[in-house]
Amino acid sequence: MRTLLLISFILFCSILYGQSYETIELLNGSFEGIPGAQRVPPGWYDCGKIYFNKETPPDTQPMDGFDWSVAYAASDGMTYMGMVVRDNDTWEFISQRLASPMNPGKCYNFSIDLMRSDVYRSASRSDESRIVNYITPTKLRIWGGNGYCQKKELLAESQLIDHNTWKQYDFRLEPKSIISSFTLEVFFKTPTLIPYNGNILMDNASHIQEIPCETEVLAEVPKPIKPKPQVKPTPEPPIEPEVVLAQPEPDNQPVPRKKIISGLTKNNLVVGQKILVEQLYFKADSSAIGPGSFAALDEIYVFLEENPNLYIEVGGHTNGIPDDAICDKLSTDRARAVATYLIEKGINDERISYKGYGKRQRIASDRTRYGRAKNQRVEIKILSLKA
Structure with a gap:
């Protein structure tokens, strides 16, 4: 009996370890490049060229001492990606083709370090005479498609990023069709009827790792990252505060006390x-x-x-x-x-x-x-x- 159990155990282990799960490698997930405004790191394509051709590309950070005054240390390597949403209803996103496709019926894990800079100064796009701070919280959306910047499937999205230290976010990706391009997009809080100015910083994007679909991945749960020494931003003169009309949180009570739908009389x-x-x-x-x-x-x-x-x-x-x-x-x-x-x-x-x-x-x-x-x-x- 023991011999039979031992043989069964060895057979099970051989099957288990014989399984292989694909790793789809991303190019330059650390967003390494020469720091500069309107400079997308190598390996990534600026989607604004397609959707918002009058807007400037994202930035490779840090750029302390420039108008943006972003001085945080990278969580991996030397540089990272900075992207913004704007009050003229435009936003930034980047894309790359995958070395091999993601397939329907399979599950994948992807992680990335995210934070928000407390200082991200630039002109308001709705009124270029005003210098404002692009600091209203935004979120990251992850899209899959079959060409640069194609938003065929929304694979995942983060919570609002409102913290000024690096945190790792893990996402479970379950494509419903063949995906051959991968797009990272900064976006507004939804629902929001009035666009605003905000930023998100990204670093240390992992490769896309196939996982057993039975494996649970806690998406959108940030993991604190031990911070590197940071250079404090140069003190800035007071800037004109930006007024953003925030949307009230919906009431989740099953039977509201006040009427929600006007005209229902x-x-x-x-x-x-x-x-x-x-x-x-x-x-x-x-x-x-x-x-x-x-x-x-x-x-x-x-x-x-x-x-x-x-x-x-x-x-x-x-x-x-x-x-x-x-x-x-x-x-x-x-x-x-x-x-x-x-x-x-x-x-x-x-x-x-x-x-x-x-x-x-x-x-x-x-x-x-x-x-x-x-x-x-x-x-x-x-x-x-x-x-």
Whole structure:
């Protein structure tokens, strides 16, 4: 019996250790290069050339003594990458082709050191006569695609980076299709209707390591990194503070005390009326309802429960940037998600229909972030008030 168990154990170990997991090597993950403004480290491509050709490229830091006054020591090597978001609704991202593709059905681990500089001075892009500090917290988004800067799949995103020391972030990547390009993008807090100025520093990006899909990776959990001695920035004269209109955190209580959705009043309803569903959030390019949305959805549910004669249509809308087919699908999927939530809560499905209008009923200009946010919405349309 012991001999049989020993043979089985040896066979198991040979199978286990015989498995090999691929390592996809990134070029210059330490972002080594000559420090300088508008200088992308070798191995990386500036995506602003494609999307924002009037904006300058990211910077290789540190650059103490220059306008930016970024003086932190690198967490790995000598230099690191600095990227910003701007108050004219532009932002920076970099990309490179992968030596070998990431494949669907497989899982990967990727880590990178992140921080925010407390000093990142430059002119405001919305008013170039003002020098402002680009320090409002931002986040990192990781995209996969099949060409430089293509944002085919959002593979992962970090929490808001608001700390001024290096911390390591680990991400689990599970591509749904073949991925041959890798893009790192700094982005605004979402949802935010008014763009702002912020920065993120990046260093020590790991290779992309295939892992067993059963392995758990704690994504977005920062690991403190022992800091290197830092050079204190040269004291700067007082600068004009930047005013950023912060969005209030959504109320997550299931039944709100105050009305969230204006117009949801029985006495004022008429057939054909459209009511905007406020405080409804979706994940980017997805129909997955965000956790801050359920207070508004529950308010609709309670209203429908109290008014059993009410029949509605849930209408989804998008901004006009993507292709028609993408807009139609996304708006339909989001409308369906809202209708499904209400039906699963207990509303008769005969009382609820849904429709995706794509970008055919825009209510604002797509030239600004504010306008695009207004266009991307879900509305409730009153179809019938049966007795």
